[in-house]
Each structure stands twice: as structure tokens, then as C-alpha cells.
Amino acid sequence: MVWISSRWKILAMVAPALILFTLFVVYPVAYSLGFSFTKFRGFGNPDFIGFDNYGALGQDPFFWRALQNTLIILVVGVVVLVPGSFALALLLRRKVAGAGLLRALVFGPAIIAPILVGLIWVFILDPKIGLLNRFLGFAGLPSVQWIGGDTLTPYAVALVFIWSSIGFAMTIFYAGRQLLPHDVMEASELDGATGFQQLRYVTIPMMRETFAIVTILMITNVFKIFELVYMLTGGGPVHRSETLVSYMYFTTFTNQKYGLGMALAVIITVLGAVVSIAYLALSRERKAS
Template sequence: MHWVSTKKAKAVMLIPTLLVYIVFIIIPVLVAVYYSFTDYSGMGKAEFKGFDNYIRMFGDELFLIALRNTCIVLVCSLVFLLVGSFLTAMLMNRAFRGNAFFKMVVFAPYIIAPIIIGIIWGYIMNPQYGLINNILRNIGLDALAIEWIGGTKWSPLALAIVFTWQVMGFHATIFLSGIKTIPGDIYEACAMDGANVLQRLFYVTIPMLKETFIINIVLIITGVFKIYELVYQMTGGGPAHQSELLTSYMYFTVFSSRKYGYGMAIAVAILVLSITGSFAYIRITTKKKRRES
């Protein structure tokens, strides 16, 4: 079986994966980039328009609203998910009765289809007959029974909360894997030196999980830029597209308005923003790491 470890054999075995990646990832991206420079409407010939679609985005009020909402969801998701998944992972790392069941419950939402999650939370957060507002009204807190979804103010926050609930278990599992790699000898040495729980947390656990934090932040950024089903099922982008995110607005532009060229330009912008945000964070953190070393 020595031939398996040769460079030629490895290259041959990589060919099927590379072909699938090229056909289903690279080629569709290149096609989208091409159509983003045209006025293609799904029928007829695509006429080249240069950067007109990209210039148009800066004057498109609905695009700017979707961009603003996406930024709100991104910031809220980063805060909620980083703190929540890290604390959840710390709890999952402790030995207690029912730990396995707790892990299963935390991770379960991640394997549920997003469209189903949207249906569930749509009923929970509905302003008129939703579970949250009904409970608040029954206990006399009518002032807190706000318009969670379907309005112009709280919809991005509601989407961030649901997205956090959906992927919390996945990110907590990544944190848990990182925590498991920290040698127990370090904690024993800290205990012998008199370090308390908070000191061990801030001076040992968090610094040694820098790479894990980077992975989770990049995954959160890319995940937020892929949210569609939650918007479609919970708000439909309404009222009057005020709760759209970039992905849902792109879908509306392409399949409802049939502006394929402009929709592809939005899709390319989403891809660029996602890649730029991820690589910018990685670059900043790696620079800090080099300075510290």
C-alpha cells in the first residue's frame, strides 16, 4: 500500500473532489460575476452594462436597508453567540448528571431545517397571537409585548436571537473541542498558585482559545451572510421590505423582480463582504499575535 502515499496517488484521489468543487462552486461564482455586469432578465440576450449594477446599489434604498439590517444581525449574533456558546461550552465541559442529555438538547436546533425553525419561532414571536406576547399580557406586562417580527424596529434583533438559538450548539461544540485541548496540568499549576476561577478563565482559558475564537467568528460572519429561510418564513421581508437581509433581498430581486443582472451584483457584493470581513478579522488577530510574540 506504499503507492497510496505517493504524490501522484494523492493528486489522483483529489481529482473527484476538485471536479465537484469546480462544477458546483467555482463555475457558479464566475457565472454570477459575469451576469452582474449585464442587464440580464432571465430571458433573451444579456447586454453588458459595466459597473452600472454596482453603482445602482449605492442609490438603492432597499439595498441599504437590507445592508443595515444585516449589520445589526451580524453585531448582535457576534455578541450573543460568542458569549453564549462559550459559556455553554464551559458548562458542557463540567461533569454532572444529565450532561449527555444537555449536550443533545443544545445541539439539536442545529440539525433542524431553518425553514422549520422559522415556522416555530414565527408562532412564538408573532405580535398578535405569539407565545411571548401572550405570556407578557397574561402577567400584566403589556408594555413589553412589542412587535417582535413584522415591524420596522425589532425584526433584525428577533432574527439575531433565532439565529443564535439555531447555531448555538454548533459553536459551543467547537469551543468545547478547544477547551478539551488545554492541558489539565496548567489548571493544576494555577490552583497551586492560588488563582481563582475568574483568573483561570481570563488568564488561561480565553488566551489559549484564541484560535478557536477566530474560527467561530469567521463562521458566524459567513453564517449571517447566508441567512435566508428565517427571513422568508418569519417576516417575508416585510413590511415593505423593511426587514430584508442582503440574501433575502437578493432572492427577491432575482426571482420576484426578475432583475437577474442586478441580483447577481448583490450576490457578488455579499460574497465580497463575507470574505472581506472574515479575512480582515484574521489579519488583525494574526498581526496582534505576531506583536505579542
């Protein structure tokens, strides 16, 4: 009876979170999956067409361009943001004058709405009115197509994403470093470990879980980028700067191809899950070895 009572207590505590997760995650994913096999324009009854929407996306050059842009942002964002935020956390741990203010300034962009972040950076990166090209003009250098072009746009979006996210990631690393046991750190110092050796052999291995949390959060955030692209380029010109989410928005709400848009939403969900699970598997293998 005690076991049954304990089990019901656990279920009662888990139930609210499980209900919310079902309503706001499981149900929308299942709903999107169902409509991804239909032809539906927002009115009337959806017509079942099987895998035709997925086949259409496979032949859509704009989809592949959006996928390419998203993967570029993912690679650049994760490669720069994770080690950069970790380094910032280590630097801002030091007892220097104004360290608290610096931490607040670094974290500041994380609390700005993404739509406002995009608006801020439009006035910096826009080829015609941007401050960056004005500075280049004052220096006698030619202007650069930072956004809206064929080459630099995904890298510019990655830069803005890093700027807006690095403070949040830094805070997680900072908290993780604070939780490391002091006796272990002191023992490594007494054993004669240099600062670099302590970082490589003690700090980083003990913070593997923190690295995994930050990396997964950044991966999932990249697959949700919409507002930045919407404000910086609107996905143009001719969809060359789209990400997967911005192209899904265009397909679903502008073209009113709801079935096709839901198929794209399913692909985004699967890609995000696959990349996250693959990273977790690799990190566990490294930890085991």
C-alpha cells in the same frame, strides 16, 4: 523520482476536493460575476451594461436597508453568540447530573431545518398570534411589534439565529476545551492560579484558533440568512425587514432581474470575505503581540 512520486500522490489526494470546490464554489462565483455586468431577465441573450447594476444598487434604498439589517444581525449575533456558546461549553463540561442531556438539548436546535426554526418562532414572535404578546396581554402590558416593524425585526432575527446556532458553536468550543493538554492545566493549578486566572491566562489564549473558527463560521452563516427572514416576515412590510440574501432572492426570482441579483450576490460574497479576512488579520495581530 521519489519526490515526483510523492508530489503526484498529494495531487491525487487533493484533486477530488479541488474539483468539487471548483464546481460548487469557483464556477458559481465566476458565473455570478459575469452576469452581474449584464441586463438579463432569464430569457434571451444578456446585454452587457458594465457597472450599471452596481450603480443601481447604490441608489436603491431597499438595498441599504437590507445591508443595515444584516449588519445588525451580524454584530448582535457574534457579540452574544461567541462568548455565550463558550460559557455554555465551560458550564456543560462540569460533572453534574444530566450534563449529557443538557448538551443534547442545547445542540438540538442546530439540527432543525432553518425553515422550521422560522416557523416555530413565528408562533412566538408574531404580533397578532405570537405567544409572547399573549403573555404580555395577560400581564396587562401592551403588545410589541417584535417582527415586521421598523426597529425590532433585525434584533428578533438575531435572537432566532442565536437560538438555532448556539448549540453548534458550543459543541466546537466543548471539543476545543477537551483537547487542551492536561499537564498545562494542572501546572497552572499547582502554581496557584484561580479559576478566573486560569480561564483568562491559559484557557482563552490556548483556544484562540477555536475562537477564530467559531467566529468565521458565524459570520459566514449570518451572510447566508434567508429562511428565517422568509418565514418570520417574508421581508416585509415594504422590504423593511429584508437581509441581503432575502433581498437578492426577491430581486432575482420575483422581479426576474437576474443581472441585478447577481450583482447583489457578488457584493454579499465580497462583504463576507472582507469581514472574515479582517477578523483573521486582527486575531493574528493580537496573537503576535
